[in-house]
Amino acid sequence: MEKKIKNIFTEGAITPVFISDSISKHSTKKNIGAHSIFLGQVRNDLIDGKEVSAIEYTSYTDMAMEKMAIIREEIFSKYSLTCMHIHHSLGKINAGEICLFVFTSSAHRKAAIDACEEVVERIKKELPIWGKEIFVDNTHQWKVNS
Template identity: 40%
Template sequence: MIGIVREEIDVAAVLEAAKRPEIGALVTFLGTVRDDGIERMDLEAYEEVAVQEFAAIREEAIEKWPITSVDILHRVGSLAVGENILLIVVGAGHRKEAFDACEYVLERIKESVPIWKKEVREDGETWVPGEYPEGPA
């Protein structure tokens, strides 16, 4: 399962769907909006390209490690502190490969997927540099 979503990510449902008899490890990364003085975070994406990039990153990870599955869901919209932004679930026979692949997927998403974060504070708004490619023009 890969995609850009607007609704809350149902982590339990994604984990349940990822279970298979041959999988001995499900490693997850769940990114959330942290409270560092912001009121909210607005996320935008070039959705068609983002989903294509997710699929390419999933294939890269499957080629590099003996893993069974990679699920990637990323939210867009206006999110409050504590809400989930990104869920990555990697399934493998063993934990080491799943951990390594999950970290790889996260770093590749940050490098190449056209998703942008804007922090909204009482005193203004700022695109988050360095997290993803430059904010929208």
């Protein structure tokens, strides 16, 4: 069976309204007992005296979505999840805005919490996405994940 590859990318920031709508949609799934949510927010780091005002994200989207589909399958086979939703921003996201939303649900808390943590780590490490840190004076440097 050919699986449809989900688009994880959103142009611009992920809004609190989108996140709350996403939570609301799960009220009909009454076998769920636990949700775990990770939200990544753009931080105004101070680098050599210059403040980061935004991060501009680009991705090799075809490869990122193929890789995410593999990660999704591995996470579902490892943890007993009801569902998992991933949203990553593309384009310029200002400091203070949300750029990553990972949402896992399960019957009991451990699976949701552990899966959420693992998937965040794998997104940061494995997906071909690049963040360009834009400073207040419009110069930039490329973000390096720790």
